[in-house]
Amino acid sequence: LxxxxxxxxxxxxxxxxxxxxxxxxxxxxxxxxxEAKTGITARLQQETKEVRAGQNFTYILSVENTGELPLENIEISSVFSQDNIKAEWKQEEGFTANGMQGIISGLKAGEIRNLQMTVQLTEEQAGELIHTVTVKAKYPGKEESIGCQKSVETEVIALKAAFEVEKTADRTQAYPGDTITYQICIRNTGERTLHSVLSTERFQNAGIQANFVRKEGVTLNSTGTQALIPQIARGEAFALYATVTVPQYMASQELINEVIVTSDETGTQAMTSKANVELKETDNIVTVTPQPASLASQSYGYDSKSGSAYTTASKPRTGDETETALYIVLGIFAIMSGVSAFCYRKTKKQQK
Incomplete structure (x- = not known):
């Protein structure tokens, strides 16, 4: 000096x-x-005002050298309050990025550097999200570091999970022995993909059960009463089919078949859809074909009947006895005519 x-x-x-x-x-x-002054500040903000689950959004980080000396190798690191957040800084000249970490090569006194981070949210990531950024820097000639830390809280709006179930039968009336086919249409009306969609078939009538028809991509339980669909994307629909054969012994009644559908996203919420079919009993009418009179007997699945019994069975009483009465009257008249003729001839002989 x-x-x-x-x-x-x-x-x-x-x-x-x-x-x-x-x-x-x-x-x-x-x-x-x-001594020359040193200093560094940071400001962190989200670029969009409203953030929804399943969307991408951007954070803007502004780093300023507020001191009188240049800064070198300024380290940037991020942490989030929620797990499994996928985010990365945008790499550009003078800034080397590696996921949620990055290094600014240098900042002159008074210089400001703006950085961008893109966050990709899944459909499940919602609620409060806190992003904390830590900034550390060194200036030439000294070992100690200076730095700062900034946080921003983002409220991520949850997506609505919802679905509709429509069930239809291939007929409105059925008889014992008929096979009924039901179609179950599950439509995702929400904003997020539904996973592990479980459909359960059951009848309100005792002693009858429908079974799902096997379909590619669907897992059925051992009894065929439950079908597991891996996922249904938003806006899409998935169709299942189930069949049931009506037992022969069932009497006339209303068959009420319902399906219960649940999913991971809706939790314990269940959507029930019903399809009603009217069951009618069949009329047990036995039609008998007349046989030649020479046959002495005929078997009908019940006790054998003689020829006269067959005639009686094949001509059941109908309640109209007009023809029978006519035959009786004619018979009586014939007998009386015969008696009168006999008496007349006898009288003639006596006179002679």
Whole structure:
């Protein structure tokens, strides 16, 4: 330290290339130089005001060197309050990014650098999300670091999970022995994909059970009363089929078949859909074909009957006895005519 004029004094200078700059000077031999100020600040904000689950959004980080000295190798790191958050900083010139970590090569005094981070949310990630960014920096000539930390809280709006179930039967009336086919249409009317969609078949009538028809991609339980669908994307529909054969012994009644559907996203919520079919009893009418009179007997699945019994069985009483009465009257008239004729001939003989 020296002065280039007469007398005593001192000055402090800095040289950069060909340029020389006097930083401080004094006419005395004692020069007091203050330490240069250092500082760094950061500001973190989300780019969009509203954030919904299943969407991508961006954070903006502004880093400023508020000191009087240049900063080098400024480390940027992020952490989130929720697990499995997929996020990464955008790499650009002077900034090397590796997922949620990055390094700014340097910042001059007073310089501001804006960085972008993109976050990809899944459909399940909703609620409060806190993003914390830590900034650390070093300046030349010193080992200690300076830094700061900033956080921003984001409320992620949950997506609605919902579905509709429609069930139809291939007929409105059935008889014992008929096979009824039901179609179950499950439609995802919500905003997120439904997973592990479980459909259960059951009848309100005792002693009757429908079974799902096997379909590719669907897992059935051992009895065929439950069908597991891996997933149904939002806006899509999935169709299942179930069949049942009506037992022969069932009497006339209303067959009420219902299906219960649940999913992981809707929790214990169940959607029930019913399909009603009217069951009617068949009329047990036995039709008998007349046989030649020479046959003495005929078997009908019950006790054998003689020819006269067959005639009686094949001509059941109908309630109209007009023909029978006519035959009786004619018979009586014939008998009376015969008796009268006999008596008349006998009288003639006696007269002779």
């Amino acid at each position: 020296c002065k280039d004029w007469e007398g005593t004094g001192a000055y402090f200078w800095m040289k950069s290339g060909d340029e020389t700059r006097t930083v401080a000077e004094t006419p005395s031999a004692l020069l007091s130089v203050q």
